[in-house]
Amino acid sequence: MANASSISRSLRRSLAPDDLHRLLLQRSRAFVTAECHRPVVLHKRGPDILHDPWFNRGTAFSMTERDRLGLRGLLPPSVVSSQQQIDRFMGDLKRLEQNARDGPSDTYQLAKWRILNRLHDRNETMYYKVLIDNIEEYAPIVYTPTVGAVCQNYSGLFRRPRGMYFSAEDRGEMMSMVYNWPADQVDMIVVTDGSRILGLGDLGVQGIGIAIGKLDLYVAAAGINPQRVLPVMIDVGTNNEKLLKDPLYLGLQEHRLEGEEYVEIIDEFMEAVFSRWPNVIVQFEDFQSKWAFRLLQRYRKTYRMFNDDVQGTAGVAIAGLLGAVRAQGRPMIDFPKQKIVVAGAGSAGIGVVNAASRTMARMLGNNEIAFESARSQFWIVDAHGLITEERVDIDPDARPFARRKSELTHQGLNEGASLIEVVKKVKPDVILGLSAVGGLFSKEVLEALKDSSSSRPAIFAMSNPTKNAECTPEEAFSIIGETVVFSSGSPFDDVDLGDGKIGHSNQGNNMYLFPGIGLGTLLSGARIVSDGMLQAAAERLASYMKEEEVLQGIIYPPTSRIRDITKEVAAAVVREAVAEDLAEGYRDMDARELARLSEEETVDYVKNNMWNPVYPTVVYKKD
Ligand SMILES: NC(=O)C1=CN([C@@H]2O[C@H](COP(=O)(O)OP(=O)(O)OC[C@H]3O[C@@H](n4cnc5c(N)ncnc54)[C@H](O)[C@@H]3O)[C@@H](O)[C@H]2O)C=CC1
Ligand SMILES: CC(=O)C(=O)O
Ligand SMILES: [Mg+2]
Structure with missing residues (x-):
């Protein structure tokens, strides 16, 4: 690369002082520019780049960079400029100051969410330990109601992506995109298209927050290993006019796809995830009603899936x-x-x-x-x-x-x-x-x-x-x-x-049931989620409450008991799957072994397979 000192002595001598000065300036500018544009050789791909603060540029990665670096699907579909990133951050910061002046509102809850979310980014084990040990206090932050405000403010709150984004632009690519996800084993996916988030309506790509919140409960309540959960957003556009007009919105800025085009995208997504992870369970969440019913009927006999809002x-x-x-x-x-x-x-x-x-x-x-x-x-x-x-x-x-x-x-x-x-x-x-x-x-x-x-x-x-x-x-x-x-x-x-x-x-x-339905399906190895399994889950929740409790008007357990009730619900689901001859077993526990377990042994089996937030022993091994 040429630099200022590489001007030869004969050239220096032949130039007038002013011309030499101009040339030196020109060359030095060219050097600095060339240095800035020199490609940076990366020895990492995908999530490792997003987690490296030096190389990460989040939503500003262009589509070609996303393809080159194995990032497709790991970021919301919209590509923004670095100035837009700064505008988004500043807008969020100012909103916080504004809200704080107006008195306590969602802001206080959102501040708690931010602190927890930062911990989630830094140290998953510690995050889940905090969540499990204080579930009554923090379930309302990572889940309803605060998760609703998080989804509403998602584009402002966005710092680091979590989960995968499949958009209408990814048609034909999903089968390869799923390999951008780093985990070879995924047990639970919660997927939404953002069309009806809680009772807040169409929040488009911002609905990913609900999938993340539901999976937090899968880890905290059901003990699903956090390395094996995957929140998913299928972005087919939004009919929320406010979001469509917002330059900082991170989703596709177009109206929702409808009809067969829509179904084809969901079909492609299902084929892709089940092709990479044949044993995964997919929970459909917060799809608008017309699609909730139709997709449930479409997939429930062929895939391990259920719709949380319906079932x-x-x-x-x-x-x-x-x-x-x-x-x-x-x-x-x-x-x-x-x-x-x-x-x-x-x-x-x-x-x-x-x-x-x-x-x-x-x-x-x-x-x-x-x-x-x-x-x-x-x-x-x-x-x-x-x-x-x-x-x-x-x-x-x-x-x-x-x-x-x-x-x-x-x-x-x-x-x-x-x-x-x-x-x-x-x-x-x-x-x-x-x-x-x-x-x-x-x-x-x-x-x-x-x-x-x-x-x-x-x-x-x-x-x-x-x-x-x-x-x-x-x-x-x-x-x-x-x-x-x-x-x-x-x-x-x-x-x-x-x-x-x-x-x-x-x-x-439904937080009292979906974690147990998912865990019971996983541990039974049932190929589908049957009506009988859902009924068994409901009956176990009903019978969990003691006579003296219900007579006092206490008909659901407190959130502090959610891990215990989930274990019981999951065991009931396992037993029903066995009774219906749907269970194919899990790891060493084949269908025959499962059938031999007593009621009590089934509960123990479930308990022993629940992940606990303890630091594992870590050793280094050279490749
Ligand atoms: N507690 C829980 O576990 C769950 C709560 N939900 C909540 O249920 C609500 C509805 O969810 P979806 O059924 O999926 O929504 P949806 O939008 O499909 O259905 C809403 C229904 O309410 C009706 N409605 C609207 N205004 C009404 C009025 N003034 N009087 C009577 N009915 C009226 C609509 O016609 C429609 O049938 C949401 O707020 C959601 O958060 C949903 C799932 C689980
Ligand atoms: C709880 C829940 O799934 C909902 O409100 O949609
Ligand atoms: Mg829901």
Whole structure:
């Protein structure tokens, strides 16, 4: 490389002083420029580059660099300039100052999330030890409600990528891209397309936060090895106009793909991950309802997968509904007599009604009459009011539960009747909200519930995050009184009812089931996740609660017991997989050995296979 000193003596002599000075300056500029552009030879690829602060440039890596360096899929799809990176960082910093001046809000929770996230980046073992030992305090940070705010602010909070991103631009590349992930073994994938994150709507690529949060619980509650989990975002665009206009948004800045094009991308993703990791389990999370049902039907008989919002939520709701029956001092077998009003007919609401009516029907004899009788115990109200068979363009998934014309006259209700009217006329034992509408169980609705035919009406305000809860426990206990059984999707504190009495606030969230469903499927080696396995999980959660607890209105365990309950749920799933002849075994434990295990031995087997956050002995071996 030429430098200033390489000007020959004869040339120096032949030039006028000014010309020589100009030439020297020119040459020195050229030298500096050439030095800056000299390629840096890297001896690492993929994640090792992203974790090296000297070489990492995050989202500013161009697409060709991502391909050259094995980074495709390890970063959100948008390529940004270094100035945009700085703008994003400064915007985030300023927002924090602004919020702090306005008083405490999500900011305080987000600050905790940032500190935990930094620990997660530095030392996974320590991060999970902190999380497991303080799960009650930190589950609301890494999971709902704070994870909702994290997703909303993701582009600002983004520092270091976690997980994989498959975008519409990666069509035809996924089969090779999966090899950019460093781990040869992946047990659990949580995948989202960001189209319905909690009750916050379409957050596009920013929804990756929910997949990360769910996998944190897989590690903390189920003891899945953190080196074998993979959060995934499938970015097919977003219909969130605000994000589309945001220059700092990290996802594809185009509207969502629909129809067959969309399905082809998800198909390609499934083929790619199962081709590299044939034993992986894929949990679908927070897909908008129309795709949630369709993709579940498409894959559930061929792949080890389940949809948490449809199936996990259903199981948790069933366990809680059975708990509410017991809280009335009645046996679980009385469940089919409960009248249940459900607000919300999306993936979660319909998933609950489907599974709960099947549970009732089984208790009634599992025949056609039983199914008809079970169906008639549910009233579903959506954004357009009560769903009846007179509904024009009725959603096919809701159709089986539409109230019949003959029943309507008898009940004095009409198509589209409001929630208040329905509660007044039906006098339900339970109202269950999966509507994503905060405050939907208004004072009037709660007043109407006072006329419930139950001695202990139950309220499930299951929508997330906190601001979307259909009502708060304070509202429920103050309006209905101490008899009410209350649960919510995001955590609330118990309510002091005076005279030493406590109004228990249960957390009715699928986090009590999905970790055990995943772990049980893994340890049984079941090729699919059957209805029976899901039912076994729900029943184990229901029976986990002791009589004296449910009589006090405690229908779900506290988060502090989540590791223990997950172990029990996983063992129930393993046993059901064995009973259904679906289990193919795991590592040394083949199907025959699994079948020989007693109930107690199955629980031990699960416990022994759970990862614990302890530093392993590390030794150096030369290649
Ligand atoms: N606690 C838990 O474990 C879980 C909670 N959820 C929560 O459930 C909520 C809904 O989830 P999806 O079903 O997937 O969403 P979705 O958007 O598909 O469904 C929402 C439903 O609520 C209905 N709705 C809207 N306004 C209403 C109103 N004023 N009255 C009655 N119904 C109304 C809509 O018509 C729709 O049927 C979300 O907030 C989500 O966070 C979801 C899964 C698990
Ligand atoms: C808990 C959960 O899965 C949801 O709110 O979507
Ligand atoms: Mg969800």
